[in-house]
Amino acid sequence: xxxxxxxxxxxxxxxxxxxxxxxxxxxxxxxxxxxxxxxxxxxxxxxxxxxxxxxxxxxxxxxxxxxxxxxxxxxxxxxxxxxxxxxxxxxxxxxxxxxxxxxxxxxxxxxxxxxxxxxxxxxxxxxxxxxxxxxxxxxxxxxxxxxxxxxxxxxxxxxxxxxxxxxxxxxxxxxxxxxx
Amino acid sequence: xxxxxxxxxxxxxxxxxxxxxxxxxxxxxxxxxxxxxxxxxxxxxxxxxxxxxxxxxxxxxxxxxxxxxxxxxxxxxxxxxxxxxxxxxxxxxxxxxxxxxxxxxxxxxxxxxxxxxxxxxxxxxxxxxxxxxxxxxxxxxxxxxxxxxxxxxxxxxxxxxxxxxxxxxxxxxxxxxxxxxxxxxxxxxxxxxxxxxxxxxxxxxxxxxxxxxxxxxxxxxxxxxxxxxxxxxxxxxxxxxxxxxxxxxxxxxxxxxxxxxxxxxxxxxxxxxxxxxxxxxxxxxxxxxxxxxxxxxxxxxxxxxxxxxxxxxxxxxxxxxxxxxxxxxxxx
Numbered sequence: 001x002x003x004x005x006x007x008x009x010x011x012x013x014x015x016x017x018x019x020x021x022x023x024x025x026x027x028x029x030x031x032x033x034x035x036x037x038x039x040x041x042x043x044x045x046x047x048x049x050x051x052x053x054x055x056x057x058x059x060x061x062x063x064x065x066x067x068x069x070x071x072x073x074x075x076x077x078x079x080x081x082x083x084x085x086x087x088x089x090x091x092x093x094x095x096x097x098x099x100x101x102x103x104x105x106x107x108x109x110x111x112x113x114x115x116x117x118x119x120x121x122x123x124x125x126x127x128x129x130x131x132x133x134x135x136x137x138x139x140x141x142x143x144x145x146x147x148x149x150x151x152x153x154x155x156x157x158x159x160x161x162x163x164x165x166x167x168x169x170x171x172x173x174x175x176x177x178x179x180x
Numbered sequence: 181x182x183x184x185x186x187x188x189x190x191x192x193x194x195x196x197x198x199x200x201x202x203x204x205x206x207x208x209x210x211x212x213x214x215x216x217x218x219x220x221x222x223x224x225x226x227x228x229x230x231x232x233x234x235x236x237x238x239x240x241x242x243x244x245x246x247x248x249x250x251x252x253x254x255x256x257x258x259x260x261x262x263x264x265x266x267x268x269x270x271x272x273x274x275x276x277x278x279x280x281x282x283x284x285x286x287x288x289x290x291x292x293x294x295x296x297x298x299x300x301x302x303x304x305x306x307x308x309x310x311x312x313x314x315x316x317x318x319x320x321x322x323x324x325x326x327x328x329x330x331x332x333x334x335x336x337x338x339x340x341x342x343x344x345x346x347x348x349x350x351x352x353x354x355x356x357x358x359x360x361x362x363x364x365x366x367x368x369x370x371x372x373x374x375x376x377x378x379x380x381x382x383x384x385x386x387x388x389x390x391x392x393x394x395x396x397x398x399x400x401x402x403x404x405x406x407x408x409x410x411x412x413x414x415x416x417x418x419x420x421x422x423x424x425x426x427x428x429x430x431x432x433x434x435x436x437x438x439x440x441x442x443x444x445x446x447x448x449x450x451x452x453x454x455x456x457x458x459x460x461x462x463x464x465x466x467x468x469x470x471x472x473x474x475x476x477x478x479x480x481x482x483x484x485x486x487x488x489x490x491x492x493x494x495x496x497x498x499x500x501x502x503x504x505x506x507x508x509x510x511x512x
Contacts, residue, residue: 062340069377075355078364093359172291179356
């Protein structure tokens with residue numbers, strides 16, 4: 001069996017992947033994609049999953065030059081999401097970007113208490129008594145603290161149709177736990 | 181064939197420790213040849229001050245990320261959590277951590293990207309680089325990202341930063357810090373800076389070169405003994421190659437800032453002199469950075485006079501790490 005290491009390759013995002021990303025954006029925000037994404041979508045292909053980036057036209061010009069020199073960038077522009085076999089995971093960069101670009105009424109979010117913030121930033125789920133504000137329906141959302149600062153991504157669940165729970169998807173504590 | 185000028189410069193690597201150097205080295209736990217070089221550079225009184233300062237831990241410092249938060253607000257928020265900050269006079273967003281330093285690596289404000297933990301002197305090279313919005317900037321040894329994040333902070337994420345590093349793990353940390361601090365106008369390349377293709381041209385380049393780290397003995401006292409003179413020969417060769425190579429990636433009238441966290445002439449004035457000799461288009465530029473002027477003469481070796489425009493920061497003068505910073509313009 002050949003044990004050849006696959007080379008990563010940055011390229012414009014395939015249509016099928018673009019649709020997945022745009023669907024993700026539609027589920028979390030009413031803001032236009034133009035407002036959230038600074039530019040064209042690119043994907044880092046060749047690895048176990050696809051890393052999706054959005055690049056402004058000016059930065060894209062520079063990226064193209066680098067690609068012409070046969071160098072594949074490791075990371076470019078706004079990291080939007082990671083596409084794995086089981087679905088799309090939004091990035092922490094995207095949470096920050098959405099909260100900067102859109103009004104809080106325009107994106108799905110939950111607000112948690114300082115105790116909930118503490119738990120969430122340790123990678124834990126947040127339970128009902130530490131949840132201050134949520135949308136009605138279950139699903140992916142941005143978790144905010146009481147200052148409306150983005151703490152990461154969570155998934156709102158209503159267990160037995162009643163009890164609230166925010167499942168931790170990814171939180172900014174990741175930067176010290178795994179970011180390097 | 182080696183020319184005689186090069187031979188003369190290479191004398192900086194012949195160090196014979198004197199009795200005084202031997203005694204001081206024994207007292208403070210250094211290799212004698214290291215101390216001998218300090219005695220060549222500084223007065224005896226200053227050598228003692230330097231060695232004494234190196235016995236004290238480096239003051240903790242942070243750089244407030246003004247891109248995401250008002251620095252007065254950060255100061256207030258940290259104060260309420262038991263962290264007291266004091267402005268560093270010589271750099272715009274730098275603060276010394278006067279109290280509560282043990283917490284600064286894991287506070288929520290850190291996770292939210294509101295500051296970067298960075299040595300006070302290591303903030304100066306980007307001040308000297310003076311990046312501006314719209315410029316193409318290369319950070320040639322960028323990981324873990326202190327100076328890369330500083331460049332994008334100073335330009336409100338509106339410069340086009342190419343951040344290069346060859347180490348896989350360090351590149352991961354670089355991306356993590358750029359992301360944590362909210363920046364997006366960058367391209368990270370995992371490559372040896374010596375392999376940067378010539379077609380990529382930049383307005384400004386920061387080369388915070390790999391070095392022996394003699395300036396950060398306060399952070400890592402093992403460095404008093406961990407290096408041999410042969411390491412300096414290897415490192416200075418690498419530094420000269422990097423500087424010569426990267427000047428080819430500089431646009432005409434572009435500027436490169438060469439910096440190291442070391443205070444020996446071998447990795448600093450020697451390197452600059454070599455680069456100036458091999459490229460007549462390069463011209464060092466005066467800066468208003470703090471510190472003392474570069475050393476033009478050392479142990480009967482004469483460097484290019486223009487190295488006086490470079491700046492040396494000794495640990496004992498500003499109570500920081502030791503640093504060397506030189507800004508060079510490419511005239512043609």
